[in-house]
Every structure is written in structure tokens, then in C-alpha cells.
Amino acid sequence: MTHLYDIVKFGIYALMAFSVLAAILAVTVRNLFHAALCFAAVLIGIAGVFLSLHADFLAMVQILIYVGAVMTLVIFAIMLTERFGDNSSPQNNSLTLAAFGLAIVSLIAFSTISVKTRWPIQENAGALHLSVGELAYALLNTYVLPFEVISVLLITTLIGAVIIAKKDRVS
Amino acid sequence: MIPLTHYLIFANFLFVIGIFGALVRRNIIGILIALELILNAVNVNFVAFSQNTSPDPATGQIFAFFVIAIAAAEATVGLAIVLALFRVRKTILTDEIHLLKW
Amino acid sequence: MTSYAYLIPVFPLLGFIINIFFGKFLKRGAAWVSILSSLASCALGLPAAYEVAKTGQIFSAHAEWLTLGRSTLSFGYLLDPLAATLLFVVTIIGTLIQIYSAGYMQDDPRFSRFFAYVSLFMSAMLTLVIADNYALFFMSWEVMGLCSYLLIGFWFEKNSAANAGLKAFLTTRVGDVGFFLGILTLFTATGNLNFTELESSVHAAGATPALALAALLIFCGTIGKSAQFPLHVWLPDAMEGPTPVSALIHAATMVAAGVYLVARSFALFSAFPSVMQVVVLIGTLTAFMAAFIALSATDIKKVLAYSTISQLGYMVTALGLGSLSAGTFHLMTHAYFKALLFLGAGSVIHGTHSQDIREMGGLLKKMPHTAWTFIIASLAIAGVPPLSGFWSKDEILLAAFDSGNKIVFFLLLVIAFMTAFYMFRLVFLTFFGTLRNHKIHPHESPATMTGPLWILALGAILVGLPGSPFFGHWFSNFIHGPVTQGTHEIHGSGAVHHALNWFVVGCSVAAGLGGILLAAVFYLGKLNPSVWVMRTFKPLYDLSIHKLWFDEIYSVLLVRPFLKLGQWLFIFDQKAVDGLVNAAGTGTVKSSNLQGWIDKHIVDGLVNLVGVVTQLTSATVRRVQTGLVQHYLLITFVSVILLMYFHVKP
Numbered sequence: 001m002t003h004l005y006d007i008v009k010f011g012i013y014a015l016m017a018f019s020v021l022a023a024i025l026a027v028t029v030r031n032l033f034h035a036a037l038c039f040a041a042v043l044i045g046i047a048g049v050f051l052s053l054h055a056d057f058l059a060m061v062q063i064l065i066y067v068g069a070v071m072t073l074v075i076f077a078i079m080l081t082e083r084f085g086d087n088s089s090p091q092n093n094s095l096t097l098a099a100f101g102l103a104i105v106s107l108i109a110f111s112t113i114s115v116k117t118r119w120p121i122q123e124n125a126g127a128l129h130l131s132v133g134e135l136a137y138a139l140l141n142t143y144v145l146p147f148e149v150i151s152v153l154l155i156t157t158l159i160g161a162v163i164i165a166k167k168d169r170v171s
Numbered sequence: 172m173i174p175l176t177h178y179l180i181f182a183n184f185l186f187v188i189g190i191f192g193a194l195v196r197r198n199i200i201g202i203l204i205a206l207e208l209i210l211n212a213v214n215v216n217f218v219a220f221s222q223n224t225s226p227d228p229a230t231g232q233i234f235a236f237f238v239i240a241i242a243a244a245e246a247t248v249g250l251a252i253v254l255a256l257f258r259v260r261k262t263i264l265t266d267e268i269h270l271l272k273w
Numbered sequence: 274m275t276s277y278a279y280l281i282p283v284f285p286l287l288g289f290i291i292n293i294f295f296g297k298f299l300k301r302g303a304a305w306v307s308i309l310s311s312l313a314s315c316a317l318g319l320p321a322a323y324e325v326a327k328t329g330q331i332f333s334a335h336a337e338w339l340t341l342g343r344s345t346l347s348f349g350y351l352l353d354p355l356a357a358t359l360l361f362v363v364t365i366i367g368t369l370i371q372i373y374s375a376g377y378m379q380d381d382p383r384f385s386r387f388f389a390y391v392s393l394f395m396s397a398m399l400t401l402v403i404a405d406n407y408a409l410f411f412m413s414w415e416v417m418g419l420c421s422y423l424l425i426g427f428w429f430e431k432n433s434a435a436n437a438g439l440k441a442f443l444t445t446r447v448g449d450v451g452f453f454l455g456i457l458t459l460f461t462a463t464g465n466l467n468f469t470e471l472e473s474s475v476h477a478a479g480a481t482p483a484l485a486l487a488a489l490l491i492f493c494g495t496i497g498k499s500a501q502f503p504l505h506v507w508l509p510d511a512m513e514g515p516t517p518v519s520a521l522i523h524a525a526t527m528v529a530a531g532v533y534l535v536a537r538s539f540a541l542f543s544a545f546p547s548v549m550q551v552v553v554l555i556g557t558l559t560a561f562m563a564a565f566i567a568l569s570a571t572d573i574k575k576v577l578a579y580s581t582i583s584q585l586g587y588m589v590t591a592l593g594l595g596s597l598s599a600g601t602f603h604l605m606t607h608a609y610f611k612a613l614l615f616l617g618a619g620s621v622i623h624g625t626h627s628q629d630i631r632e633m634g635g636l637l638k639k640m641p642h643t644a645w646t647f648i649i650a651s652l653a654i655a656g657v658p659p660l661s662g663f664w665s666k667d668e669i670l671l672a673a674f675d676s677g678n679k680i681v682f683f684l685l686l687v688i689a690f691m692t693a694f695y696m697f698r699l700v701f702l703t704f705f706g707t708l709r710n711h712k713i714h715p716h717e718s719p720a721t722m723t724g725p726l727w728i729l730a731l732g733a734i735l736v737g738l739p740g741s742p743f744f745g746h747w748f749s750n751f752i753h754g755p756v757t758q759g760t761h762e763i764h765g766s767g768a769v770h771h772a773l774n775w776f777v778v779g780c781s782v783a784a785g786l787g788g789i790l791l792a793a794v795f796y797l798g799k800l801n802p803s804v805w806v807m808r809t810f811k812p813l814y815d816l817s818i819h820k821l822w823f824d825e826i827y828s829v830l831l832v833r834p835f836l837k838l839g840q841w842l843f844i845f846d847q848k849a850v851d852g853l854v855n856a857a858g859t860g861t862v863k864s865s866n867l868q869g870w871i872d873k874h875i876v877d878g879l880v881n882l883v884g885v886v887t888q889l890t891s892a893t894v895r896r897v898q899t900g901l902v903q904h905y906l907l908i909t910f911v912s913v914i915l916l917m918y919f920h921v922k923p
Contacts, residue, residue: 005172012173016181023185027192027205039204042185046211049181052173053222058232062214065239070207070246077200077250081257092195093266095903099194102907106914107187113921114179121175121223128228138229139236141340150240157244161251167258190910194903202903269900 012052019045028092032078040071057132178219185212199256199263203249210242278321278332278350281360282399282413284313288392296385303385304375307392311368314399318364322357326751329354333405333469344464351405351468354751355536358601359402359529362608365732366525367395369725373616374517376721377623381515387427391521394420398526402533407456407466410537414452414498417527418445424522425514437510444507448497452534455490458483459541472540480544488541488548491534492555499531499585502559506823508582512574516619519574524581524615525608532588532604539597552593557684560586564691568698572628573618576699580654581611583688587669590681596672598749602740603665609736610653610662613729617647620718620726621703630702632710639715642723644704646730651700653733655693656785661737663781668740668749671777686784693788701796 019042026038043066050059139147185208192205214235221231257263288310296303325332335349352360371391378387397416404410426438460466462483463474478484495501500508511523522528535542535552542548560583567579584607591600620643621636622628637644653662666689673682708715717723740748897908 009172013177016177020181020184020188023188023208026208027188027196027201032198032201035201035204039207042208043211046185046215049178049215050218053178053218055218055222055232055235058218058235061236061239065243066207066211070243073246073250074200074204077253080254081200081263093197093901093903095907096195098907099191102194102911102914103187103191106190106910107183109914109918110183110186111180114176114183119175119220119224122226128222130228130232135229135232138227138233142229143233144339146237150237153244154240157247161247164248165251165254194907194910265902268902 012049015045015048015052019049033075036071036074036078039074040067043067043071054129057130057135175219175223178215182212182215182219185209185215197264197266199253199265200250202265203246203253206249207242207246210238210245214238276332276334277317278352278403279334281314281318281321281364281403282396284310284317285392285396285399289389289396292385292389292392296389299385301375301379301384303388304371304378307388307395308368308371308375310392311364311371311395314395315364315368318360318399321352322360325352325354325357329751331469335405335467344460346408346466347406348409349405350403352403355533355601356402358605358752359533360399362529362605363395363398363402363526366608366612366729367398367521369728370517370521370525370612370616371395373520373619373722373725374515376719377517377619378515383427387424387515390420390423390427391518394424394522394527398530401530405468407459407468410534411453411456414494414530414534415449417522417530418442418449418498421445421511421522421527424518425511427514427518431513434513437507437513441507441511444504445497448493448495448504451490451493452495452497455487455493458487458490462487468537471538475541475544484541485545485548488538488545489551491538491541492548492552495531495534495589496555497531498534499528499589500559500582501531501555501586501589502562503823505559505563505582506827509575509578512572512578516574516615516622519578520612520615520619523578525612528581528585529588529604529608532585532592532600535589535592536597536601536604539592542592543595549593549595553590553678553681554593556586556589556591556593557681558586559583560590560688561684564688564695567695568691570695571631573621573630573633573699573703574615574628576630576695577611577614577618580614580692580696583692584611584654587666587685587688590685591669591672594669594672594676594678594681596668598740598752599665599668599672601752602668602748606653606661606665606733606737609729610650610660610733613646613650613726613733614654616722616726616729617643617650620722621647621715623718623722624715625713627710627713630699632713633703633708633715634706635704635708636715637704640704640717642717642726646723646726647704648700649730650733651696653737654696655789656689656781657789658782659737659741661733661735663785664737664741667778667781670781671774674774674777686780689781690784690788693785694792697789697792698796701792705797 022038022041022045026035026042029035029038043062047059047062047067050056050062189205189208189212192208193202196202196205217231217235217238219231221228221234225231253263256268260268262268285307288307291306292299292303299306321332324330332352333350335347337345338348339346371388374387374391378384381387394417397413397420401410401413401417404413422438422442425441426435429435429438456466462481463478465471465474475484497504508523508528512519514523542552563579563582563586567576567583570576570579584603588600588603588607591603620640621633624640624643625633625636627633649660653660656663656666658664670682670685670689673685676682739751897904
């Protein structure tokens with residue numbers, strides 16, 4: 001039992017490490033298409049992390065929406081603007097050094113905060129299973145207003161995106 | 172079974188990498204990818220907290236849903252802007268777009 | 274059968290989906306799709322209605338839809354006597370009219386589109402009929418409004434049709450907003466929108482002003498949809514649509530939905546005698562006014578349109594007098610004979626390609642089927658026994674008589690007289706005498722059109738019988754049975770009558786026959802006193818032929834003032850504001866000339882000093898504003914980190 005437990009635990013840490021590695025690649029590789037693929041790997045890794053948190057449905061949504069829809073959009077955009085995506089031109093700007101320093105500083109700062117704060121951890125932490133039905137109930141009762149607002153937002157986005165991206169008759 | 176702090180540090184990594192990417196990428200699509208990374212880091216935090224500290228575990232997950240929906244909306248509009256920009260100015264590199272300059 | 278009642282509106286909806294997407298490929302088959310879908314609704318709806326009529330039970334079921342705080346919105350169906358009556362009317366008339374339309378619309382280029390809209394309308398109407406709460410009711414109500422708009426403007430190439438559609442939509446909108454506010458008020462006051470619990474919740478809440486307001490606002494919906502005064506102006510213009518549409522939507526079903534709304538909310542209305550008085554007032558006023566205008570109308574469809582408004586006013590009056598059964602009964606009989614009248618008019622228009630009754634005449638021989646069915650319907654609306662209209666009109670008159678309100682009773686009698694007169698004016702001018710315009714070559718319509726006419730004629734003769742004394746006033750017992758337990762005892766006039774009141778019957782028959790007789794004297798004989806009457810009562814005649822100047826009044830009171838205001842504001846802007854700006858400009862120039870001298874010699878030195886300092890500073894600071902988004906992002910992020918640092922640090 002303990003053995004299996006350790007294997008699973010190790011697997012999760014491996015997944016996290018893999019995600020972080022993929023994320024680093026996603027923001028550093030020169031070829032944008034490769035970056036997008038690395039990003040997809042990160043998303044799948046995060047879906048795995050959600051699974052380890054017993055958020056099964058969220059993991060599925062993550063795969064469906066991010067890997068399925070958002071990634072497709074990104075890859076489309078990359079292909080439509082192809083000549084900027086390859087590695088002929090530098091992909092990073094002059095801020096690299098400053099940004100790197102800032103990243104390291106903030107990483108240390110945030111991690112310190114995370115470790116030092118005493119979080120009010122529940123007794124049954126880590127063992128809460130939530131069925132899709134309960135989620136749906138919460139979504140359509142307690143959070144029905146934000147839910148409707150989100151739907152309005154999405155339809156607005158749809159129309160807005162079409163209007164922005166369509167061919168302009170004037171110019 | 173994995174302590175909350177480890178999840179938080181993992182999310183910190185993603186967040187910081189996202190910030191780094193958003194700062195250094197020249198290509199707008201690259202920036203968008205980095206922004207999505209940031210949002211994902213936030214999602215990991217939401218779910219981890221809701222699993223460990225909240226009396227109602229649904230809350231965090233539902234916020235994560237909302238974040239995903241908003242991220243999808245953001246990606247859509249962002250990419251539409253990229254296409255419009257590409258059509259009008261023939262470039263999607265940020266350092267060639269500096270109309271906001273003095 | 275009743276447990277599948279929720280499927281009744283689904284079939285027409287399927288018909289709509291098929292026709293709207295595949296109508297182009299179906300061509301003439303589109304009519305079949307719609308007719309079959311309506312027949313399916315008939316096949317489900319009629320047995321269900323029969324079940325209700327036989328057992329006198331109420332069938333309903335609902336599912337939760339949305340929980341908002343403490344209250345729950347549900348949706349479901351409710352089959353009670355009222356709904357059963359409407360089902361009986363809507364399914365049969367809807368199907369017959371669609372069969373008729375297949376003949377009437379046969380050469381139209383947008384044939385399938387027409388049937389798609391009609392199917393959508395049927396679906397919405399049936400949903401409305403079996404809806405068990407206000408929310409669902411309102412949704413189907415709005416879909417019907419949309420269909421009405423689309424179908425009135427169906428021949429949108431014609432400018433007047435497009436305008437009429439817009440006018441109908443905007444005018445009913447005024448009422449619909451009221452209706453919606455009424456629903457919200459009701460929901461706030463009682464926390465309940467279900468019809469079945471309406472009565473108990475109204476009793477529980479007591480007769481509060483909020484509920485009275487809710488009732489009045491809900492009545493606004495009726496005023497808009499059922500074309501009551503002062504929002505009646507859209508219905509005559511709605512006649513621009515194809516005639517079957519006028520028959521289905523603007524005579525038999527949709528406009529009756531307003532009356533149905535009052536009947537549905539009867540428990541709410543009857544709790545407030547003052548609101549009921551408003552209802553009676555509006556109803557009587559509408560009925561009288563519309564009948565008065567109909568006296569002089571010359572367009573065959575306009576006459577029928579005003580007649581519809583008048584009869585709807587009759588029904589509203591009946592409901593306002595507290596007689597649920599009389600109002601509903603008249604709704605049912607009216608749907609049959611008015612649909613028949615419109616279809617007959619459509620047949621006449623189809624056969625003569627004219628709508629002006631002054632050009633027609635002597636069509637009896639050329640179009641016998643149309644003529645005879647039309648005459649049957651006219652007899653029915655005039656209230657000649659034993660046709661259906663007689664029984665229902667008699668019920669209403671009896672209710673008015675029993676209420677003790679002599680003025681209303683007298684007005685209703687006068688309206689009955691006027692109704693008989695203008696209907697037979699129409700009949701005599703159209704079908705008797707000789708053809709006045711010889712360019713017209715009338716011909717009888719095809720069997721797809723005359724068939725439904727005869728079936729409806731049968732209905733116009735027979736549907737009155739269930740409410741007649743021969744069947745022991747079965748209908749009023751049926752309606753009053755489960756719906757208004759408790760309320761009709763409070764309002765005595767709603768109680769069930771078993772004895773015939775011969776005085777009322779005599780008055781009613783005398784009014785009907787008198788009207789017919791007068792019309793015969795005017796338009797049938799050689800005397801022709803109509804010209805003389807026209808001259809003697811010229812002011813009245815003018816008033817009637819100009820439709821009481823309603824459109825003009827609205828134009829003067831509402832439309833033009835807004836246009837004027839706009840123009841006036843524009844002129845104000847141009848003259849006053851611009852003038853002011855110009856004056857300010859000139860003044861500034863003059864004073865600045867003076868100041869210029871001072872400036873140049875004294876201030877400039879100082880300013881130059883400031884300028885040099887500013888230039889030096891900005892030359893360094895402006896480098897921050899690079900125009901590069903990521904620099905801004907960096908600055909923002911660093912600031913956030915710093916703020917966090919200062920905040921977290923104790």
C-alpha cells in the first residue's frame with residue numbers, strides 16, 4: 001500500500017516537474033509552433049495536477065477547452081501569421097535580463113510567502129470528492145448570476161471577435 | 172496527500188514563467204501563450220486552496236471554470252486583434268508597434 | 274393521452290425547423306410538413322381536451338427550471354377546462370387555415386417560408402395555451418409577437434406591409450412591457466407565477482395595492498395583444514399580411530390570447546373590483562368605438578379587422594363583468610365565425626383581386642360556396658338564433674344585465690345592433706346586387722380553400738350548442754367547475770344561470786335582426802338612403818371614416834412632437850450654441866490681442882525659463898514612455914511586487 005502510495009506521489013511530482021519544464025520551453029524556444037506544442041504539454045500536465053486534487057471534471061474541461069479549443073485557435077493564428085513564427089528572427093526582446101532577474105526575485109518572494117503563511121487547512125483536506133452533480137447544482141443555484149454573466153460575456157466576445165477580425169471595408 | 176505548499180510552489184513557478192514570457196516575447200501570440208500560463212497558475216491555486224482550506228470545495232472549482240471561460244474569451248479576442256493587426260500593419264511583433272510613443 | 278400533452282407544441286416546432294432549413298428543397302411539400310405537424314398536434318390535443326371535458330379534472334405536470342434565491346421558476350403544462358377550450362379552438366382552426374393557405378399562397382415565391390412562420394406561430398400559441406405559469410406564457414407570447422411581425426410584413430417588398438409589421442410590433446411592445454412589469458410585480462408580491470397556485474397566493478397576500486398594480490399591468494398586455502383602446506391602432510394595419518394570417522393570427526387565435534390572459538389571471542383580477550371596472554370600461558369603449566368605425570369602412574378586410582377589435586372588446590367586457598364563462602365562450606364561437614369570415618374574405622380577394630367592397634357586388638352567383646359560408650358566418654356574428662354567435666352574445670348580455678350596470682347593457686345592445694348592420698352591409702354590397710366594377714372577373718376558389726370554409730361554417734353553426742340551454746349550459750358549468758371555485762360566489766354575476774332570461778333574449782334578437790333589416794333597407798332596396806344619411810350626419814360619418822382620427826392624434830401627440838423636438842434641438846444647437854461659441858471666439862481674439870502685447874514683453878521671459886526647465890526634464894522622463902507594451906508591463910509588475918512588499922512587511 002505504502003509502496004503504491006509513494007509511486008503515485010512520485011508520479012505527481014514528476015508531472016509537476018514536467019509541466020514546469022514544458023512551461024520554460026514554451027516561453028523560450030525560438031520556433032513559435034514548438035512553443036505552442038510545449039504549451040499544450042503544460043496544459044495536459046496541469047490537467048493531471050487537477051486530477052490529483054480530485055477535480056476530475058475540471059481536468060476534463062481543461063483538456064476539452066484549453067487543449068481542444070484555445071490551442072487550436074493559437075495554432076491557427078500562428079499559421080496565419082507564419083513568417084513571424086519561425087526562428088529566422090529573434091523571438092526575445094531586450095528586456096530578457098531584467099525580466100529574468102524579476103522572475104527570480106518574485107519566485108523567491110512568492111515561495112517564501114507560500115511556505116511561511118499558516119494556511120487554515122481543513123481536517124479532511126485532500127480527500128474531498130465532488131460529483132459533477134454537486135458542481136452543477138452549485139453552478140446553477142449559488143452561482144447562477146455569474147454563470148449568466150459569463151454567457152453574456154461569451155456571446156459578446158463572439159460578436160466582438162468577428163467584428164475585429166473581419167475585413168475592414170474602409171482601409 | 173501532497174501538501175498545499177507544494178501545489179502553491181508549483182503554481183508560483185508557472186506564474187513566474189508566464190510573467191517572464193509575457194515580458195520577453197516579441198511575438199504577440201507568444202505573449203498570449205504566456206498569459207494563458209499565468210491564468211493556469213491561478214487555476215491551480217484556486218483548486219488547491221478549495222481542496223485544502225475551504226469548507227465548500229465547489230467554490231474553487233467553479234471559479235476555475237469561470238477563469239477558463241474568461242481565458243477562452245480573452246484568447247478569442249486576442250487572436251482576433253492579432254489578425255486585424257497583421258492585416259493592417261503587416262506585423263505582429265510588439266517592438267514594431269509603438270504608436271503609444273511620445 | 275394527457276401525459277403526453279407537452280408534445281402538443283413540439284410537432285409544429287419540428288415543422289418550423291424542417292421548413293426553415295429544408296423548405297427550399299421541399300417546395301410545395303412545405304405545406305404538407307406544416308399541415309401534418311398541425312394534424313399531429315390535433316391528434317394529441319383533441320383527445321386530451323376531451324379527457325378534460327369528460328372527467329372535469331385538471332392535468333398538469335412541471336419540472337424545476339431555475340432557482341432564484343427562495344423562489345423557483347418551473348415550467349410545465351396545465352390542462353384545465355380553459356386550456357382545453359383553447360386547444361379545441363387553436364388546433365382545429367390552425368389546421369384548417371393551413372390547408373386553406375396551401376391553396377391561397379400557391380404562387381408565392383416564399384411559399385415554404387410562409388409555412389415555416391405559421392408553424393412557429395402554432396407552436397408558440399399551443400405552448401401559451403398549455404403553459405402553467407406566467408414566465409412560459411410570456412415567452413410564447415413574445416414568440417407569437419415575432420411571428421405576427423414576420424407575417425404581417427411577409428410581403429415586405431410592399432412598403433406599407435413592412436411599415437404595418439413594424440407598427441404592430443412597436444405598438445404591442447408598449448403593452449408587453451407593461452405585461453412583463455406586471456409579472457415581475459406579481460412575482461415580488463406573491464413569489465409565485467404558477468396559474469394553479471395563483472388563487473391561493475392572491476388570497477394569502479390579501480388585496481394589496483401591489484397586487485392591484487400587477488393586475489393593471491398585466492391587463493396592459495391584453496390591451497396591446499388584443500388590440501384594445503388605446504393600443505388598437507395596429508390591428509387594422511396588420512391586414513397588410515396574407516389573408517390566412519389575418520384569419521389565424523389577427524382574428525382567431527393570437528389576439529384572443531389577450532382575452533385568454535385575463536381569463537387565466539381571473540383569480541387575480543376578480544380580487545379587485547376597481548380593476549374589473551377598468552377592464553369593463555376599456556372593453557366597452559373598444560367595442561363601441563371599433564363598431565362605429567366599421568360602419569363606414571370600405572375595405573373588406575378592414576371591416577373585419579374593426580369587427581374583430583369590437584368583438585374582442587365584447588369578450589373583455591364580459592370578463593370584466595365577472596363572467597368567465599361568457600367571455601371564454603364568446604372567444605370560442607368568435608374564433609370559428611371570424612376565422613370563417615376572414616377566409617371567406619380571402620376567397621373573395623383571391624377570386625376578384627380587389628379588396629374594395631364598392632367595386633364588388635353580385636358575387637353570390639359567381640362564388641356560391643364562399644358566399645353561403647360567408648352569410649352563415651355573418652348570421653352567426655349578428656347573433657341570429659340558433660347559430661353559435663347568438664348563444665355566446667346572449668351570455669354576455671345576460672351577464673351585463675345581471676350586473677345591474679344598465680349603461681353597459683345598453684351600450685352592448687347598441688354594439689350588437691351596429692355589428693349586425695355593418696356585417697350585412699358588407700354581405701349585401703359584396704354578394705348581392707350587381708357587379709359595379711366590370712374589370713373584375715370573379716371566379717370560385719379551389720377546393721383546398723372552399724373545403725375548410727364549409728368545415729368552419731359547420732363549426733360556426735354548432736359550437737354554440739354546448740353553451741345553450743338545450744345542453745343545460747354545459748359549457749359554463751365546465752369552465753366554472755374547477756377553475757374559479759370560491760370566486761364566483763363572491764361575484765354573483767359569475768354564477769351559473771339555468772333559466773333563460775326572455776327579456777335579454779328578446780333584446781338581443783331584436784338588435785341583431787334590426788341591424789340586418791336596416792342594412793337591407795340601406796343597401797338592398799332601390800331606395801338607397803345611405804347617401805342621404807351620409808349627408809345628414811356628416812360630422813358623425815366623417816368621424817367614422819377617419820377612424821376617429823386615432824392615427825392622426827397619435828401622430829400629432831407623439832410622433833411629431835418628438836421629431837419637432839429633435840429639429841428644434843438641432844436649430845438651437847446651430848443658432849444659439851454656435852452663436853455663443855462664435856461670440857466667445859471673437860471676444861477671446863480681441864482680449865488676447867491686448868494680452869498678447871503684455872505676454873510678449875513680460876510673461877515670455879518667465880515662460881521661456883519654465884519652458885527650458887520643462888524641456889530638460891521631459892527629455893529625460895519621456896524615455897520612460899517607449900510605446901512598447903512590455904516596458905509598461907514590466908513597470909506595472911515591479912510596482913505590484915513593491916506594493917506587496919510594503920504591504921506584507923509589518
